[in-house]
Amino acid sequence: MKLTYRPYQLELKHRFTISGFSRTSTPLMFIELEHEGQTGYGEASMVPYMGESHASAEAFLKQVNVAQLEFPFDYAAITQYLDNIAPGNPAIKAAIDIALHDLDGKLQNKPCWQLIGANPLLMPVTSITIGIDTPEVLRQKVQEADACKVIKVKLGSANDQELINTVRSMTNKPLYADANQGWTDRQQALDLTHWLHGQGVELIEQPFKRDDRDSNAWLSARSPIPILGDEAVQRLGDVDKAAGIYNGINVKLMKSAGMHEALLMIQKARALDMKILIGCMSETSCATLAAAALAPLCDWADLDGPFLTANNPFQDPEFKDGKWILSDAAGLGLITR
Numbered sequence: 001m002k003l004t005y006r007p008y009q010l011e012l013k014h015r016f017t018i019s020g021f022s023r024t025s026t027p028l029m030f031i032e033l034e035h036e037g038q039t040g041y042g043e044a045s046m047v048p049y050m051g052e053s054h055a056s057a058e059a060f061l062k063q064v065n066v067a068q069l070e071f072p073f074d075y076a077a078i079t080q081y082l083d084n085i086a087p088g089n090p091a092i093k094a095a096i097d098i099a100l101h102d103l104d105g106k107l108q109n110k111p112c113w114q115l116i117g118a119n120p121l122l123m124p125v126t127s128i129t130i131g132i133d134t135p136e137v138l139r140q141k142v143q144e145a146d147a148c149k150v151i152k153v154k155l156g157s158a159n160d161q162e163l164i165n166t167v168r169s170m171t172n173k174p175l176y177a178d179a180n181q182g183w184t185d186r187q188q189a190l191d192l193t194h195w196l197h198g199q200g201v202e203l204i205e206q207p208f209k210r211d212d213r214d215s216n217a218w219l220s221a222r223s224p225i226p227i228l229g230d231e232a233v234q235r236l237g238d239v240d241k242a243a244g245i246y247n248g249i250n251v252k253l254m255k256s257a258g259m260h261e262a263l264l265m266i267q268k269a270r271a272l273d274m275k276i277l278i279g280c281m282s283e284t285s286c287a288t289l290a291a292a293a294l295a296p297l298c299d300w301a302d303l304d305g306p307f308l309t310a311n312n313p314f315q316d317p318e319f320k321d322g323k324w325i326l327s328d329a330a331g332l333g334l335i336t337r
Helices: 054-061 075-085 090-108 135-144 160-168 186-198 213-222 237-242 259-271 285-297
Strands: 002-018 021-035 038-045 127-130 150-154 175-178 201-205 227-229 248-252 275-279
Touching: 002 054, 002 135, 021 054, 021 090, 038 090, 038 285, 054 090, 075 090, 075 259, 090 259, 090 285, 127 135, 135 160, 150 160, 160 175, 160 186, 186 201, 186 213, 201 275, 213 227, 237 259, 248 259, 259 275, 259 285, 275 285
Parallel strands: 127 150, 150 175, 175 201, 201 227, 227 248, 248 275
Antiparallel strands: 002 021, 021 038
């Protein structure tokens, strides 16, 4: 097994602003794992507020002993090995896990979705995210999102209703909403959920601070719209903690340390009768295809990375009727430009 890697700066088409944070680019780390003439590709998207960087990713990779990554892959053992190297660092761990799944599929001549038992016919539509912005830019973003059948709107600012009204002036498509921990008042939040319900919003992510379990549970019990834990649900151990607090969870590979643990989180959430959204950070086609392989196991998808980036080094996956199309190609089905 041979491991190589290279840093990359992913540029965004528009400044991306959420409650409390804004950026125009995202540091990535691409990795390749070579074995028996095949190469698996992986990606770490290290959004700054998660605490990872090119430097931290390289430092972690230098500690990885590829002898611990032997085929056939024992994903549980590999996850434990990577966690033992250092705590945290979920994005670079995800890059390794994604590359292993891509390589696994190529060595077995199977697509990744088949390896994990997903059915491409059950692929949900994916939303495209519109960050907090001026009305003029919001309208431009809605026009650019024409190919998608669902729009996700970032909330958590002082003008949430104005943002929704601006989007609604342009489209009647279903909406998802994400407050990114930006709400603070319970009654105002509940009143807003009822108004959002009337505006066609179908889910709301992380309304209050992730450690404010009482407020999140209070709203989840009263909201006419499902409330999902996002920042509060990082890895497998967080799913049990989310039960009774949220109506569902948002699974992201860059939080879960990859596809293996994401699958376990999905299975755990199902056992707890919770809804599941599979989401993403700022990502290229590589991580998008990895998450898309899991998407048919979920209720909703928010896998919009290729739509929002300006320098995706890979071809965009096939997209039709608002959905990513999973191919029968071995592994992820990733195609370089």
